[in-house]
Amino acid sequence: MPGPEGHGPGQAGPARVRLRYTKLGKVRFTSHRDVVRMWERALRRSGVPVAWSEGFSPHLLMSFGLALPTGAESWAEYLDVALHAAPDPGMLPELLSPLLPAGVDVDRAGRLGEDSASLQQEVSSCSWKLEVLGLTAEELGSRVERLLAAPSVMVERERKGRMTHDNLRPAVLSLSLAPAGGYPPGTAGPDGVWMDAELATRPRGVRPKELLEALGPEATLARACRMHQWIERDGARREPLEPRGDIARAGAAHAPERAS
Amino acid sequence: MEPVTLWPAIEPLLMDVQKPARYIGGEDGACAPVHGPGVVSWLLCYPDAYEVGLPNQGLQILYEILNERPDALAERSYAPWVDMEQAMRAAGVPLFSVENHYPSSAFDVLAFNLSAELVYTNVLNMVDLAGVPIRAADRRACDPLVVAGGHCAFNPEPLADFVDAFVIGDGEEAVGEVTAVLAAWRSRPVEVRDRAALLLGLSGVAGVYVPSLYEPRYEGGRLVAVQPRDGAPAVVEKRSIADLAEWPYPRRQLVPLTEVVHDRLNVEVFRGCTRGCRFCQAGMITRPVRERPPEQVRSMVDAGLERTGYEEVALTSLSTADFSGIEQLVRDVIGTPRHEGRVSVSLPSLRVDAFTVGTAAEIQRVRRTGLTFAPEGGTWRMRKVINKLISEEDLYSAVDAAFSQGWRRIKLYFLIGLPTERDEDVVGIAQLGARCAEIGRRYQRGATVTASVGGFVPKPHTPFQWASQDTAAELQRKVDLLRQAAKGARGLTIRWHDPAASVAEGIASRGDRRAGNVIERVWRAGGTFQEWSERFDLARWTEALAAEGLTLDEVVHRPRPADEVLPWAHVSAGLHPDFLWQDWQESLAGGAVEDCRWTPCYDCGACTGLGLEHVVASPVPPAGGSQGTGQDLASGDRVPVRLMTGARP
Structure with missing residues (x-):
């Protein structure tokens, strides 16, 4: 994800959170664009303080990984969002899943370090x-x-x-x-x-x-x-979000402190 | 017995079709009703593609009302696109619901929404995909009942051979009464459960038209009478709900998983229109005006935005700027703190005056890209004929206001082929457009104006129902004339609809029962999705007409004389035929009528005949311009209308 817009240098930027979710069942026939729109609506409804971009047409600061082909299912989709306040990521799966269509369930969430790379850059x-x-x-x-x-x-x-x-x-x-x-x-x-x-x-x-x-x-x-x-x-293979919500990168353990 | 879902058979088909999300349902707000004995099951069918049909508010209103009833349930179905239809037919998959993916045979009623005439071939296709005989006369007791409603049902004759019963007018109350008749019929012993008895029972419901109980008679190739039998009413009067406040639907608007047209929250602020535009069928057949109380609008907007996560709400009606207290309402919606200034409001059908632009400016603080007005006629004379009384000053001041406040594109809607139209009226469109573009350049270098012209199709239950309709060639000549006149006009673009499509629409709009055979032939020749230009071919329609021994001149183009029996004469929208005829004559004489919300009643018949009144919150017209009434509205005359209790004057 490119550096979050909406704040100048020297200011504390929004906290970044990575979510893992599924796309299973009938909803697999929606497109990647459809999924983006589902997320926009769910985040707006959730009241989670998602950061907005500035400029002529503001949008939610979200960044998706690799698009899933229409028709394919998944147990491992990822999304990074920028949040103004930093809630406990642990509560996000329970908060967001009911706001998403059947078959789209959030099962992991974790904070990202400010300098961590985007899903597009990282996933190999x-x-x-x-x-x-x-x-x-x-x-x-x-x-x-x-x-x-x-x-x-x-x-x-x-x-x-x-x-x-x-x-x-x-x-x-x-x-x-x-x-x-x-x-x-x-x-x-x-x-x-x-x-x-x-x-x-x-x-x-x-x-x-x-x-x-x-x-x-x-x-x-x-x-x-x-x-x-x-x-x-470095020859080791990790998931973008480990089961406990840790971020899969060197030094990830320190990321939360740096972000707050 | 609970039906068996077809999903396992449907799922493999979806790997190879375009936009498979059209067929999966799963919308937020969708119901998953449980079928069972004692529950009448409705399959609400929209005869066009999912992305066009899903937002339809009429269908969504009835969906909720039926699902709230203990004796009924409703699921939905949309016309499968051509590729999916082929896959379904090849795999033996019938029409299905998008909720439970149950086959159409699991339903007691197939109910069609008729919003446009060119979807008629899709109605036949969906009935056929349901495995039901397309002709009502061939159906057996075990086949579902095929019903239809919506604006086009006001001339039911072209579909009369295919539809068992039409509901004319507002459906909110009628669907419950139809349900009750069906439930009573189903509780009969099997040996007396014949279809004829059911249809007879339905003809006793106010607003229900059962075509098989009416016999058309022709003499010399022309309709001379439509005779009822078995005690069916001589004239079927439309249904009309008296008070919109009692029907705050949809409460849970469907939020689709995939992209659709009008993908936003829609809140209906009033039904009916008394502007009196003579070409406008919607305005004529939905009288009187019934406003929703502003506090109910606000609560529907707030609850809807919160539930759906939408950022845009459309306040819908036939002319939303006429809603009493519209400015305050818009300010309230935009100013609600929890919307954080991010919610945008859209007003479809903007009125043409500077005041309205002011309201629009308030709404669109950012993204002032395009604004649309509909003067409809190119000259003042033409606009008087159609009773769209927008003065040139109103239009130019609206356009001036728009460009000066930052809008960069203006779109203007016009009709061509209107009664009494002369070439100067057509050329007038180009002159108006050029002048608007010129105004725009005072403020912005790149200002553009698009004039979009459609071919006029005379519609039943309007003062123009007797009018002639231009041929495709004549419409094309006028389009060419207009393009010629617009040449060299900087910043002006002319767009036009296919004149051939207007001709086919004319067949289905004013045709009598014989048009049914034409529609069937077009369908059999593969003519589905006729609203889609890539699927439309006028030759299919003209060949079908010829095969039925009919001509375009007879069915579409010729003017109807005063004494001709119109095919829809036995259906009433509450309007006195005398009123419509007088208004037609007045139109030809260049006379105009005013909006009866703010002026004395001229007895069109809608209120008196139906025992209804206008329901408005304010006895005075809203501020700004002449508002297309051609009246001096400064005085704000009090008029005899029912005021909502507790409403702010």
């Missing part, structure tokens, strides 16, 4: 569970092997209105058939074959749909569920 990969229709487990298994063995996997995609050819192989960090029962919690049951994938987001990420295209025309994506987002630093 995501783990996915992907349900594939149109292939048996054996067929899919051999295609996965072939893809992993290939030095490069070229796909055609549109970028800024132009068709480009990209090698998505480097972005496929791991890919395997899920173990028995390895579908996301709350899913009715396996209709197709589930895969576990870890896909990089940088320098050029790969979307689940693009991965499926690379696995062949018969394979169609029935469901996609983002299970985790990861920040890799």
Whole structure:
């Protein structure tokens, strides 16, 4: 997130809070833009003192991570918000979840240090569970092997209105058939074959749909569920928000003191 | 028995359709009603895309009223877009509700909102998707009842073969009475539960029109009578609620999960309009004026903003600047401390005078980008004919006020193809527009004016119901004339609606029961979503007309003589036919009538016939200009209207 606007140098800036939330069930068919609007309304209704930008058309100071494709579910979406007063982040999940649509639940919250980087800058990969229709487990298994063995996997995609050819192989960090029962919690049951994938987001990420295209025309994506987002630093992999609400970065433990 | 949800069958279809959020429901404010015996279930259907239908206030009002009743429940359905319809048909998925995703067969009533004529083919498509025979005559006792209401129901004939019963006028009370008739019929033993008995029962409800109980007769290819049978009323009078204060709905406006039109809080401040614009069907059929008490408006605004998290509220009506005490109301809403100055108020349908601009300025302290006025006619003569009495001084002072207070774009709405229109009236639009742009340049270098013109379609129950309608070619000629006249006018842009769409709208607006076959043919040829220009093709309509042995001239263009039986003559909006005819004649003679809220009654029939009165908070007209009445309003005459108790004068 770029430095929060709305305060000059030398002044205490708003406190920044990171939230983790889900996007599960019917609400998965809303777009990223829709999610942004849901959050704006929920934050306004909550009475949480969210900071506003200054200027001609003021807006809430919020910063989302990587957009989730429309139709995909997630157990691990993140949002950073700037707050004027700094409430106990621990109360935010309970306060905000009822104001959000069914399937969008906040389960973690933690303070960010003033100098911490944005989600867009920090997150380096995501783990996915992907349900594939149109292939048996054996067929899919051999295609996965072939893809992993290939030095490069070229796909055609549109970028800024132009068709480009990209090698998505480097972005496929791991890919395997899920173990028995390895579908996301709350899913009715396996209709197709589930895969576990870890896909990089940088320098050029790969979307689940693009991965499926690379696995062949018969394979169609029935469901996609983002299970985790990861920040890799110095060879270690951490989540943007650890279960206790700590911030996943070096020196994070001191962040609250610095911010207050 | 509780129905089974179709969600598992719908979900896979949503991976491959555009805007899948159209089909998921989940809005804040949505109900999840429990179905069961003794509860009449309504599926409220909006025959256009979700993003157009969701904000519809009429549908939301009835949704809440029905769900509050112990003997009824309501869910909603919207026309699936073309891609989703294909996917549904391929997968054998019928029309479904967005709340429980129950199939349409789980409902006793399919109720359609008719807000525009060009959605009629979508009505047929949704009935068909529901697995119900599209013709009322082919339906069996087990099929749901197909009902319709809304402004277009005031000429029910084009849909008469497809709809079992129409509710004419305000639906707030009627839906309960229809529910009661249905519940009583369902409690009968199966052997006497025939559809004819149900329909007969419904025809006894005030405001309900059952077309199968009326026989149209034609002579020489023209309608000569519509005869009721089995004791059905000769004329079906509209329903009208006497007091808007008793209906503070919607209480829980739906907040969609995805983008829709008019995505904001809407609070209806009054219903009805007595401005008397002769082309305006809404103004004619919703009389008299019934204002909501200002304190109720304020509490609906406050509760609504708090509940929804919206930052914008629209105070809706046909002419909100006419609401008694509008300035105070707007100040109250904007000044409420907990809104922190971030709530914006919008007044759809701004009146054209400088005073109104002042109110608008108060509202839009920031973001003064565009302001819209609707003079409708290009010359004073034209505006007198249509009874939209905006003087040029009013318009120019409004435009001057707007540009001087920081607005940069002005949009002006006009109609072309109006009765008695001459080329100079069309050219007058360009002259007005150019003058407005010139005024703008005094204040801002980049000032722009957009004149948006639509083709006039004569509407039932208006003084212009007898008028001729221009052909598409004539409308196009006038558009070209206008564009020519606007050439070289700095800062003026002309926009226009497709003249062909006006022609199709004319078929559905003034057609008689024979137009139904035309609509069915257009639907069968794939003509859904006719409101969407990319889906519209006039050829489908003209081919269908030809196949039915009808002509555009007969159905759309020709003027109707005084003695012709109009297809909607057996439906009444409370207006005396004599009043409408006299007003039509007066219009042709260039005469104008005043707003009866502030001047003596000229007996249009709406109040007297329905036993109603205007309900307003103030006996004097609001301040500013002539307010399009053409009157000197400085004197502020007291007029015989009912004042709300406790209202501030």
